Amino acid sequence: MSKLDELIKELCPNGVEHKPLDYAFDIIAGGDVPKEFFSETRTNEFRIPILSNGIEDKSLYGWTNKAKIEKPSITISARGTIGWTSYRDYPFYPIVRLLVLTPKVKMSLKYVYHFMKSIENDYNVPKVGIPQLTKPMIQHIQIPLPPLPVQEEIARILDNFTELTAELTAELTARKKQYEYYKNKLFSEAEGIQAVTLDTIAENCDSQRKPVTSGSRENGDIPYYGASGIVDYVKDYIYDGDYLLISEDGANLIARTTPIAFSVSGKIWVNNHAHVLRFDEYATRRYVEMYLNSIDLTPYITGAAQPKLNQKNLNDIKIPLPQLPEQQRIVDILDRFDTLCNDISTGLPAEIEARQKQYEYYREKLLTFKEKMS
Numbered sequence: 001m002s003k004l005d006e007l008i009k010e011l012c013p014n015g016v017e018h019k020p021l022d023y024a025f026d027i028i029a030g031g032d033v034p035k036e037f038f039s040e041t042r043t044n045e046f047r048i049p050i051l052s053n054g055i056e057d058k059s060l061y062g063w064t065n066k067a068k069i070e071k072p073s074i075t076i077s078a079r080g081t082i083g084w085t086s087y088r089d090y091p092f093y094p095i096v097r098l099l100v101l102t103p104k105v106k107m108s109l110k111y112v113y114h115f116m117k118s119i120e121n122d123y124n125v126p127k128v129g130i131p132q133l134t135k136p137m138i139q140h141i142q143i144p145l146p147p148l149p150v151q152e153e154i155a156r157i158l159d160n161f162t163e164l165t166a167e168l169t170a171e172l173t174a175r176k177k178q179y180e181y182y183k184n185k186l187f188s189e190a191e192g193i194q195a196v197t198l199d200t201i202a203e204n205c206d207s208q209r210k211p212v213t214s215g216s217r218e219n220g221d222i223p224y225y226g227a228s229g230i231v232d233y234v235k236d237y238i239y240d241g242d243y244l245l246i247s248e249d250g251a252n253l254i255a256r257t258t259p260i261a262f263s264v265s266g267k268i269w270v271n272n273h274a275h276v277l278r279f280d281e282y283a284t285r286r287y288v289e290m291y292l293n294s295i296d297l298t299p300y301i302t303g304a305a306q307p308k309l310n311q312k313n314l315n316d317i318k319i320p321l322p323q324l325p326e327q328q329r330i331v332d333i334l335d336r337f338d339t340l341c342n343d344i345s346t347g348l349p350a351e352i353e354a355r356q357k358q359y360e361y362y363r364e365k366l367l368t369f370k371e372k373m374s
Contacts, residue, residue, distance in 0.1 A: 004153045004366070008146070015372035016146040022139040024112075025101040028069070029078070029135055030094030037066040037093075052097040053077040053084065067091035072109050074101040074116055078133040083120035087113040099133060106148060110155035115143055118363050144369040154366045161359035165352060172341060172348040179337040183294055186330045190322040199315040201284060202277040206311060208238055211271035227273035228258045237267035239276065244285050246275040246292065246314065253297065253307040260309075261292040275314060283328040288319055290334055 021027065030052070039046035039062060046063040070091045077084040079097040087110060094100050101116075103109060119141070125131045145151075198204075212234070217224065220235030227247040247253055247260040250273065263285060270276050279285035300313040321327065340347045 004150070004157065007150050007153055011147040011150055012369075012372070015370035016144050016150075018142040018144050018369075018371050020139060021101070021141045021143055024105050024107060024143065024145065025074075025103055027135045027139055028094070028100040028102065030096050030098040030100065031068075033062070033064055033093055033095060034066075037064045039063045039065075048091050048093060050093045050095060051075065051088075052095050053080045061095060064093045066093065068093045069100055069102065071102060073103075074109060074113055075099070076101070076116065076120075076133065076138070079130065082125055082131060082133050083123045085113060085116040085120045099135065099138065107145065108148060108151035108155045110159060111151035112143070114155060114158045114363055115367055118360075118367055144367065144371070146369060157366065158359065158363055161355065161362065165355045165359065168348060168352045168355060172352065175337065175348065176341050179334070179341050180294075182337065183290065183334055186333065187291055187294065187320060190320070190326050190330060192322045192326060193320045194322075195318040196321045197315050197318065198277065198288070201319070201321065202244070202279050202288070204311065205239065205243070205276040205278055206272075209270050209272045209274075209276060210238055211273075212269075222267050222269055223264070224269045224271070225264065225274055226271050228252050228260075229262065231271075234269050236269065238269050240267045241265070241278065242282070242285065243268070244277045244279065244289055245270065246277065247309065248273050248275050249303075249306060249308040251307060253301050253309055259289075259293045260297070261289045263289055275309075275311065281324060281327075283324060283331050284321070286331045286335070287321070287327045290331070290338075291319060292317070 033050055038050070042063045045065045048064045048067045050061040050064055052061050069088070072087070072089045075086045075088055075094065076099045077097065078099050101112070103112075123133055123137065125133055125137065146154075212224075214232065217232055218235035220233055222234050222237045223230045224232040224234045225245055227250040242263070242265045245262055245264055252258055253260060277285075277288075279288070297309060297317070300317055301307050301309050302313070322330070342349065
C-alpha cells in the first residue's frame with residue numbers, strides 16, 4: 001500500500017468534501033495599474049511584474065512598485081488562452097486578462113494548481129464579442145478538499161511528473177540552441193565550399209505540376225502537396241521518386257512557422273504553390289533543404305500582400321556547397337540533432353509528450369474522490 005493509500009484510508013475512508021471555489025478562495029479580477037505605480041522598464045523601485053494572461057513568457061506588461069497580490073496564489077487566464085492555469089509564489093500585479101485565486105482556508109496550493117490544470121479546457125465561455133472568463137463563471141466550481149496531508153502527498157506525486165517534463169523541455173531548448181549553433185557553423189566553415197545556384201545542381205520539375213480544385217479531386221491515398229506540406233490525399237500521382245519541395249508563395253515564406261523546404265518520396269501530386277526539385281544525391285538534397293530552412297529568404301521574396309518566391313529568384317540564391325563527402329558528413333551530424341529535437345516518435349518531443357500523458361493520467365486518477373455525504 002502506498003503512502004497516499006494509507007493517508008486516505010486513515011483520514012478520509014468515506015470520501016472527501018467537495019466545496020465551491022469561492023468557499024476556499026477569494027477570486028480577484030485583474031484591473032488597471034494606476035499611472036503612478038507603472039513603469040515600462042525595471043528599476044530598483046519598479047521591480048514587481050505586471051501580469052496579463054497565464055503564460056509566463058507572454059505575460060509581462062511592465063513593472064510596478066505596488067503589488068496587488070503578495071502571497072502565493074493561482075492565476076487563470078481570462079482572455080486569449082482562456083483557462084490557462086499557473087502557480088505564483090511571488091508578488092505581482094494582475095491586469096484585466098487575469099483571474100487570481102488566493103486561499104481563505106489552509107490548503108496545499110500546489111494541489112489546487114493541479115486540480116485547476118485538470119479543468120482548464122472545460123470552461124464554457126460564450127463565444128460572443130470578446131470571449132472572457134469571469135468570476136461568476138468559476139465561483140461555483142466544485143473542488144474536492146481532502147485533508148491537508150492527502151493534498152500534500154498528491155501534490156508531491158504530481159509535482160514529480162511536472163518537474164521531469166520541465167527538465168526535458170529545458171534540455172530540448174538547449175539542444176535546439178546547440179543545433180542552430182552547429183548548423184550555422186557547419187554551413188559557413190565546411191571545407192571546399194563553392195557558391196552554386198540551384199539550377200546548376202538540381203533539375204527543376206515545376207512544369208509537371210498540376211493544381212486541382214478541392215471539388216475536382218478524387219479521394220485516394222496519394223499525398224497532394226501545396227506550399228507548406230500535405231493538403232489532401234488523391235487517387236492519382238504526377239511524380240514518383242525523391243524530390244525537394246520549396247514553398248513558392250504564401251504567408252509562411254515570411255512567418256516561417258513551418259519549413260519552406262521539405263523532402264518527399266514516392267508517388268505524389270503537387271500543385272503550383274511549391275517548386276519541385278530533383279537531385280542526383282540524397283546528401284545534396286538534404287543539405288540544400290537544411291540550408292534553405294536556416295536562412296532569411298526575404299531578399300528573394302516579392303509581393304507584400306501575397307509573398308512569392310518565383311523560380312528566377314529561387315535560382316539566384318547562392319548555396320555554399322562543399323564536395324559530396326563533406327555534404328554527407330554535415331547531413332549526418334545535423335540529422336542526429338534534428339531527430340533529437342524534432343522527431344515526434346523517437347526524440348525529446350516524443351519523450352515530453354509521453355511524460356505529459358503520464359502526468360494527465362495520474363492526475364485524473366489522484367484527483368477523483370468519492371464525495372463525502374453529510
